[in-house]
Amino acid sequence: MRQRSPETWRQIRDSAVGLMAARGFDAVSVEDIVAAAGISRRTYFNYFAGKESVLFDPDPEDPRLWAELIAARPPGEPLWTALHQLIREYTTATAERVIRQRLVLRASPELADCSRNVCDRFWDAIREWASERDAGPTELQLDLLINTARTVLNTVLPRWDVDTGIAGLHRLIDEGFTLLQSPEWTTS
Amino acid sequence: MRQRSPETWRQIRDSAVGLMAARGFDAVSVEDIVAAAGISRRTYFNYFAGKESVLFDPDPEDPRLWAELIAARPPGEPLWTALHQLIREYTTATAERVIRQRLVLRASPELADCSRNVCDRFWDAIREWASERDAGPTELQLDLLINTARTVLNTVLPRWDVDTGIAGLHRLIDEGFTLLQSPEWTTS
DNA sequence: TTCTAACTTGCACTCAGTGCACGCCGCGCT
DNA sequence: AGCGCGGCGTGCACTGAGTGCAAGTTAGAA
Known part of the structure; x- marks a missing residue:
């Protein structure tokens, strides 16, 4: 995954973690995440290799x-x-x-x-x-x-x-x- | 997964393990496994919750x-x-x-x-x-x-x-x- | 034979993940 | 201004995992 901007990275992660803390992992689709983060589905997968990655990948810092x-x-x-x-x-x-x-x-x-x-x-x-x-x-x-x-x-x-x-x-x-x-x- | 016959269970597992040892996990699809085992796709998922399960689930015995x-x-x-x-x-x-x-x-x-x-x-x-x-x-x-x-x-x-x-x-x-x-x- | 329960299957659907090509924009160069 | 270029975002079409449902098969009990 070529990571472009740390801002976008965190924006995606924050959206995902927010939704998942509320509804649970399985009840949140990638579709939901990208809608909340205001990016496209394809961009999500440019930053994260999968759905779990958004939870476990280390922060760019x-x-x-x-x-x-x-x-x-x-x-x-x-x-x-x-x-x-x-x-x-x-x-x-x-x-x-x-x-x-x-x-x-x-x-x-x-x-x-x-x-x-x-x-x-x-x-x-x-x-x-x-x-x-x-x-x-x-x-x-x-x-x-x-x-x-x-x-x-x-x-x-x-x-x-x-x-x-x-x-x-x-x-x-x-x-x-x-x-x-x-x-x-x-x-x- | 309600497991029906241990024979079928092992038949699926053996087919899967055989293929995977030869080609690697990712290069074997569930389709390949069920074809080799002579069962239907749907039956596979009656025995195993996912693709990994066929590797890690314990034998019925x-x-x-x-x-x-x-x-x-x-x-x-x-x-x-x-x-x-x-x-x-x-x-x-x-x-x-x-x-x-x-x-x-x-x-x-x-x-x-x-x-x-x-x-x-x-x-x-x-x-x-x-x-x-x-x-x-x-x-x-x-x-x-x-x-x-x-x-x-x-x-x-x-x-x-x-x-x-x-x-x-x-x-x-x-x-x-x-x-x-x-x-x-x-x-x- | 008939009913039943265990088991198998086909179908249709959702969703994760990927390859590819295109579009946008800012940049430096001339 | 006009051009090329590279970084990044996106749309599209496709493969494959996993699931719910309803129908089919078969063996055995009644």
Whole structure:
């Protein structure tokens, strides 16, 4: 998808998310979205590869944000801690979007077992950074660590009561990360 | 999907998997599948909710198998160990299917980031069993543990060279489970 | 035989997604 | 002004996934 203007991109996304939060994912057609956004059907597909993409594609500004957050990590920090902090800071920085996406999912039971979320491409950026930062661990170890962190987030998100805000989400994230690094977590 | 005869179910699945392993997922239409299976288009959708379902829905016999494997777990066994053994034994019992599904994915780059796999519904059965077996841990702890095990499998599967057979897969699974239960895994 | 229930099928329809060609507009060049 | 060009939006026509409905088949019970 060649993306032209970020303004149009956000206009489409905002229209879509608004409709979907109100009616649910399935009850909104691409036709509805483009009507609300004031563009043509064909233009929609120039910006988004499919109907789900409008929910899960990263904002055009996101790669810049990821780079900043990653660059701010102190050298020598354990990877697990870095992942924990990164996901905390990312959800803080994009709080409204995280909440709005959650509202759509809450209104769309048909996406219940969809494991995608706002951060999907973020993990790719993290993986790249981690694999050139740490010479020690194998690729498999890195992937396991990162995917486990991702799992913490994915496990916690559905349990999150959106009304408690980002603070409520952070409490769950902290709980998850802490649980998994406690020494006895595998012996319950 | 009300499933009528297991024979028809497997006939459709076998036709689909065969074609997809040869041509790739996208290059096979439902039309192709039903032609190969000798049934009508409409019947296909009586058995499978979509095109992906034919790859990821559990075999009609699977729930029975799950129940057997789960029932065989010794009482008092740590949950992490149980998960490790269950996934080992399940992949052993369904080896050909695991391999065939992998062959399809290998031929279908378009499914590269699809995290679904043969075992998806198995985890649900496990979760149910675990939550009534262990009174101790919270729902969140159980979900974290189970989802982490699932992550081990999902991380390891794409790295698995199908030609090494199920033994090769087991080596990777063991490596993953062992890594995560080593005490220093979060401090790398 | 007749009724019935399980199963299969054809038909018609909606909607997602794509290839292609065309149109608009702002830009720099002469 | 006239020209060409490139970025972007759009219309159109087409393939293929997925669904509701009503009719057909078949095996077995009554």
